[in-house]
Amino acid sequence: MDTDFELQDFLPYLLNQAAEASGLAFQKHYKERYGMLRTEWRALFHLGRYGALTAKEIGQMARVHKTKISRAVAALEQKRFLTRQQMTQDRRHENLHLTKAGQAAFADICAAARRFDDQITAQFTPQEVATLKSCLSRIAGLETRNLPKTKNSN
Amino acid sequence: MDTDFELQDFLPYLLNQAAEASGLAFQKHYKERYGMLRTEWRALFHLGRYGALTAKEIGQMARVHKTKISRAVAALEQKRFLTRQQMTQDRRHENLHLTKAGQAAFADICAAARRFDDQITAQFTPQEVATLKSCLSRIAGLETRNLPKTKNSN
DNA sequence: GCTTGTTAGTTACAAAAACAACTAATATCT
DNA sequence: AGATATTAGTTGTTTTTGTAACTAACAAGC
Numbered sequence: 093m094d095t096d097f098e099l100q101d102f103l104p105y106l107l108n109q110a111a112e113a114s115g116l117a118f119q120k121h122y123k124e125r126y127g128m129l130r131t132e133w134r135a136l137f138h139l140g141r142y143g144a145l146t147a148k149e150i151g152q153m154a155r156v157h158k159t160k161i162s163r164a165v166a167a168l169e170q171k172r173f174l175t176r177q178q179m180t181q182d183r184r185h186e187n188l189h190l191t192k193a194g195q196a197a198f199a200d201i202c203a204a205a206r207r208f209d210d211q212i213t214a215q216f217t218p219q220e221v222a223t224l225k226s227c228l229s230r231i232a233g234l235e236t237r238n239l240p241k242t243k244n245s246n
Numbered sequence: 247m248d249t250d251f252e253l254q255d256f257l258p259y260l261l262n263q264a265a266e267a268s269g270l271a272f273q274k275h276y277k278e279r280y281g282m283l284r285t286e287w288r289a290l291f292h293l294g295r296y297g298a299l300t301a302k303e304i305g306q307m308a309r310v311h312k313t314k315i316s317r318a319v320a321a322l323e324q325k326r327f328l329t330r331q332q333m334t335q336d337r338r339h340e341n342l343h344l345t346k347a348g349q350a351a352f353a354d355i356c357a358a359a360r361r362f363d364d365q366i367t368a369q370f371t372p373q374e375v376a377t378l379k380s381c382l383s384r385i386a387g388l389e390t391r392n393l394p395k396t397k398n399s400n
Numbered sequence: 401g402c403t404t405g406t407t408a409g410t411t412a413c414a415a416a417a418a419c420a421a422c423t424a425a426t427a428t429c430t
Numbered sequence: 431a432g433a434t435a436t437t438a439g440t441t442g443t444t445t446t447t448g449t450a451a452c453t454a455a456c457a458a459g460c
Contacts (some may be wrong), residue, residue, distance in 0.1 A: 097356060099291055099308075100388060103363050104268040106379060109309065109386035111261035118258050129446080137253055148408060154253075155263065160447075162410060184408045184455050202251060209257050215384060220377050225260060227370055227378045232263035234254060283416080302438060314417075316440055338425050338438045 107231070114212065121204040126197055127171070131156055131164040133201060136173060136190070140198030144189040173197060261385070268366065275358040280351055281325070285310055285318040287355060290327060290344070294352030298343040300333075327351060 099105050115130070122133040134154045139145060142153075151161045165188060168174045173194030179185045190198060213221045229235050253259050269284070276287040288308045293299060296307075305315045319342060322328045327348030333339045344352060367375045383389050 097295070097360060099288075099295070100383065101363070101379065102359055103366050103379075104265070104272045104359075105288075106382040106386060106388075107261060107265035107268055109388065110382040111258070111265040113386050114258040114261055134253075134259075141251070141253070146408080157448075158409070159411090159449080162408095163446095166410090182408090182456070186409080205256055205258075206251060209255070212257050212385060216381055220381055223374050223377045224381045225255065225257075227374060228260040228264040229254065230369060231366060232260060232267050234260075234263065285417095300438080311418080312439065313419080313441085316438095317416095320440090336426070336438090340439080 103231075118205070118208050121201050121208070126201070129164065129167070131160045132167050135161060135164045136168060136194060136198055137202070139174060139188055139190050140195060140202065144187045146185045146187060148185075150188075168194065257385070272359070272362050275355050275362070280355070283318065283321070285314045286321050289315060289318045290322060290348060290352055291356070293328060293342055293344050294349060294356065298341045300339045300341060302339075304342075322348070 119130075122128040122130070122136075128136070131154075134156065135150050138150045138153055145153075147161045147165055148158065150156070150165075151158050154161075156164075165174065165176075169176065171193075172191055174188050174190050176186045176188055179187055216224070273284075276282040276284070276290075282290070285308075288310065289304050292304045292307055299307075301312065301315045301319055304310070304319075305312050308315075310318075319328065319330075323330065325347075326345055328342050328344050330340045330342055333341055370378070
């Protein structure tokens, strides 16, 4: 009756618990202070970090479905954190770029993210952190793809 | 402008991506085959693994809010995977235990979980797996609690 | 030019999650 | 005993997500 299989050893469970705990703790920096949802923060991050992008590009980089991006962009636009600009060559694409306020929010949250990350990793040795991050990347399929395909390949 | 901070290095992001990828891949074993939601699978697991429990106990062990447990239990009951039994000493508590069908589903999914876990961990060295799991436990707050408290302490 | 196909992004509707308010049973305090 | 507080679990309402269908712009074939 599988008497020695502990849920605490099951990777999807552990990953989920760790992701939830850290995600919930970090939320306050974008949710409490700016009323943003996680997808909004991710979109903001990509625009802040990589400059003007289209919605599609953000979706691909952040691995988020286009409908979520669409709504996140609309929300960020309403908060005056970004503006849209139709591209003349192809009017289907729209170039998104952050406003001053958007850039300020990005810088602020980004700094918080760094501190937050440092705070977690400080509990471990550099060696452990390196292993942790590399394993996570592999599992997430961000590097070598060894896992069964997910549905999120939008 | 934080030009060297990559989202791929930010732990909450990495954790979330890894959790989503692995969770999505494992879903098929409980969702496709049994039409269960993740919370249902977790509740089933706890009952299969630890014997009869009350809804509250499951919630505490699995770190899930009581409303989600309540609905998961109702769904499992409807699927004839468990039965309820009011306790006479305190009629507020109800003891939940799996039916034959529930036990069968548990055994089946559990075996799949083992295989799934083995498949992921096979990519890494035993040393790496040990580090990974211990770091995740720490971050999840399942052992030493070093992180800011989360809202989920129901 | 006109059909057919594709692509970027939006919208509408259904499923699931979050949160708050509730009921019923028991415990506590006086 | 009777008022008040707690506790286990449920229900209802609001957000957020997932999914599919849609619009508008462009591309290709003929």
